[in-house]
Amino acid sequence: MLLSRLAYYIFRMTEETIRDITILPGRNRKGIEEAFDEIHIRPGDTLSIVGPTGSGKSAFINDIEIFANRDTVTGRQILVNGKLPPERYVRDPAAKPVALITQNTRCLCDLSVSDFLRMHLLSRGYMKESCIQETINLANQFTGEPITAHVRMTSLSGGQTRSLMVADAILISNTPIILLDEVENAGIFKEKVIEVLRQHHKALLFVTHDPLVSLLSDRRIVMQDGAVSKVIEPDGAEEHAIRQMLHMDGIIGRMREMIRAGELITTPVPGSW
Numbered sequence: 001m002l003l004s005r006l007a008y009y010i011f012r013m014t015e016e017t018i019r020d021i022t023i024l025p026g027r028n029r030k031g032i033e034e035a036f037d038e039i040h041i042r043p044g045d046t047l048s049i050v051g052p053t054g055s056g057k058s059a060f061i062n063d064i065e066i067f068a069n070r071d072t073v074t075g076r077q078i079l080v081n082g083k084l085p086p087e088r089y090v091r092d093p094a095a096k097p098v099a100l101i102t103q104n105t106r107c108l109c110d111l112s113v114s115d116f117l118r119m120h121l122l123s124r125g126y127m128k129e130s131c132i133q134e135t136i137n138l139a140n141q142f143t144g145e146p147i148t149a150h151v152r153m154t155s156l157s158g159g160q161t162r163s164l165m166v167a168d169a170i171l172i173s174n175t176p177i178i179l180l181d182e183v184e185n186a187g188i189f190k191e192k193v194i195e196v197l198r199q200h201h202k203a204l205l206f207v208t209h210d211p212l213v214s215l216l217s218d219r220r221i222v223m224q225d226g227a228v229s230k231v232i233e234p235d236g237a238e239e240h241a242i243r244q245m246l247h248m249d250g251i252i253g254r255m256r257e258m259i260r261a262g263e264l265i266t267t268p269v270p271g272s273w
Helices: 002-014 057-065 087-091 113-123 130-139 158-171 190-199 211-216 239-260
Strands: 021-024 039-041 046-050 077-080 098-102 177-181 203-207 219-224 227-232
Touching: 021 057, 046 057, 046 190, 046 211, 057 098, 057 177, 057 203, 057 219, 098 158, 113 130, 113 158, 130 158, 158 177, 158 190, 190 203, 190 211, 211 239
Parallel strands: 046 203, 046 219, 098 177, 177 203
Antiparallel strands: 021 039, 021 077, 219 227
């Protein structure tokens, strides 16, 4: 065990720092090349992937997650720091610098939350026991349903599971790139997730239909017919729309909590007028 931990720490010390992920274009379903030269993703960036259902949003982030090398249906290529990624990034889950969290993320092991996180810590060679509670505390910033250390993983709701996985990716996996596939529908506090990921200098890519998530992103990648059709970099012209969306989202959030508490909404919600 001591030797495996030592080897792990040596690996982490010699591991190359990821400064830039480059996406090189592939083609759409008609074989036409995508409408961009290169897309660069750096730690701290927030991107939303938008488009109608079936437009290729999930395929876009899947290409990043597996470090596609012209070997997927899209024909895209993913580079790390301007070159092909090391083989360990592709083959070794413990070395992979990308965490993918989807609506379908499930945990099948019947462990308590604390035992699950402890197992993950040990698998990565960490011995900082306090990291377990730190991860739970962070997860509870993302969900309105508090998570406790002793509850079973299989008992967590969808929102709790996704919130815990995001916190785990930030603090334990410590991956520089986090991909979220439509998880806002699972009841997580999306604005808080974006805020915390920026604080931890993580690159975040949201596949989303949520207008607020899209407006809060640094860039929007618009998908159509299985390919990138446009990359939008907001110039500040949407500030009024962002304020409106934040206001409306706050109202909806307060109504959600009132309904969860069993209250009847018979009068205007505070702040709605």
